[in-house]
Amino acid sequence: DAGVTQSPTHLIKTRGQQVTLRCSPKSGHDTVSWYQQALGQGPQFIFQYYEEEERQRGNFPDRFSGHQFPNYSSELNVNALLLGDSALYLCASSSQSLNGYTFGSGTRLTVV
Amino acid sequence: GENVEQHPSTLSVQEGDSAVIKCTYSDSASNYFPWYKQELGKRPQLIIDIRSNVGEKKDQRIAVTLNKTAKHFSLHITETQPEDSAVYFCAAFGGYGNNRLAFGKGNQVVVIP
Numbered sequence: 001d002a003g004v005t006q007s008p009t010h011l012i013k014t015r016g017q018q019v020t021l022r023c024s025p026k027s028g029h030d031t032v033s034w035y036q037q038a039l040g041q042g043p044q045f046i047f048q049y050y051e052e053e054e055r056q057r058g059n060f061p062d063r064f065s066g067h068q069f070p071n072y073s074s075e076l077n078v079n080a081l082l083l084g085d086s087a088l089y090l091c092a093s094s095s096q097s098l099n100g101y102t103f104g105s106g107t108r109l110t111v112v
Numbered sequence: 113g114e115n116v117e118q119h120p121s122t123l124s125v126q127e128g129d130s131a132v133i134k135c136t137y138s139d140s141a142s143n144y145f146p147w148y149k150q151e152l153g154k155r156p157q158l159i160i161d162i163r164s165n166v167g168e169k170k171d172q173r174i175a176v177t178l179n180k181t182a183k184h185f186s187l188h189i190t191e192t193q194p195e196d197s198a199v200y201f202c203a204a205f206g207g208y209g210n211n212r213l214a215f216g217k218g219n220q221v222v223v224i225p
Contacts, residue, residue, distance in 0.1 A: 033212065042118075042201050042215035043156065056212055090155060092213075101146065101213070103155045 003027060004093050004104035012110045013081050021076040021107045025093030029102075031055075032074040034066060035090040037106070043090055049074050081111045114139040114206045118216030126224050131189040133219045135202035138183065144205035145178060145185045146213070149198045156201060160187070192223045 003026035013019050025032050031050045035043035045058035049068035068074045072093075078085055088108050094101040115138040125131045137145075143164040148156035162169045162176045162185065169176050173192075178185040189196055199220050203213040 035215075040218075042203075042217050043213075045212040045214070048212060058212065101158065103148075103157075105155045 004029075004091060004102050006089075006091050006104035006107050008107060009105065010108045010110075012112060015081055015083060015111055017081050018077065018079045019081060019109060021078075021089050021091075021109070022073065023076070023091030023093075023104060024073045025091075026102055029093035029095055030072050031094045032068060032072065033092045033094070034074070034076045035092065035103075036060070037088040037090055039087070046076070078109075083111050085109065086111045114142055114204050114212075114214035116202060116204050116214045116216040118202050118219055120219065121217070122220045122222070124222045124224060125192050127192060127194060129192055131187075131192055131196070131221055131223075133187045133200055133202070133221070134184060135186070135204075135216050136182075136184045137204040137214075139204070139206055140180075140183065142204040142206055145176070146203050146205075147174075147176060147187050148201040148203065148215075150201060150218070151198045159200075189221075192221075194223050194225050197221060197223045 005024045007022045033048040034046040037043040046060050047057040048055045052068045063079045065077045088106045090106045091104045118135045146161035147159050149159045150156045160174050160176050162178050173190045175188040199218045201218050202216045
């Protein structure tokens, strides 16, 4: 058990819909990063949250937004879903020194 | 931003032989280099990492070397076993002010029994 939990594990949505994915970091971690992993590709950085603020953002459109709560858990929201948003969405938690950078099991999103 | 390239894309080795995967990075400020193993349908699992103040690190059959001058780092797996078959990703952390891991595209390692 990696200690980082993500929900749901699988999700099927229709184009144009909106989706919310959730992540609870490992105990003791205060930083949450979100990645998108398309089939056959490496994970691509979406954004990172620390102290309830987005610290840095990758090359993703504004349709991708997030939030971090006082308990360090985080949500990833995607609006106006496209077929190309189908991917494994990974959450990783860490401390500020990057010790213990750990991935959750991911949420497999399929857009039809 | 940081750009990580990984070679080769696919590697087949006989069981018991060694496997080496090489990665290059572009940002000289990067200071943390983890390697992940991902089995089909599962999350990436950290197998070893190295920081920029160290040139080599070993953990049983796995070792990582880092050449900061040339900006490349390598994963070495010795005495390969069938369970080593997986996709391996290298990554680089961009350093202060760049709080993200940049991943390579992955390397499919196949260990032939």
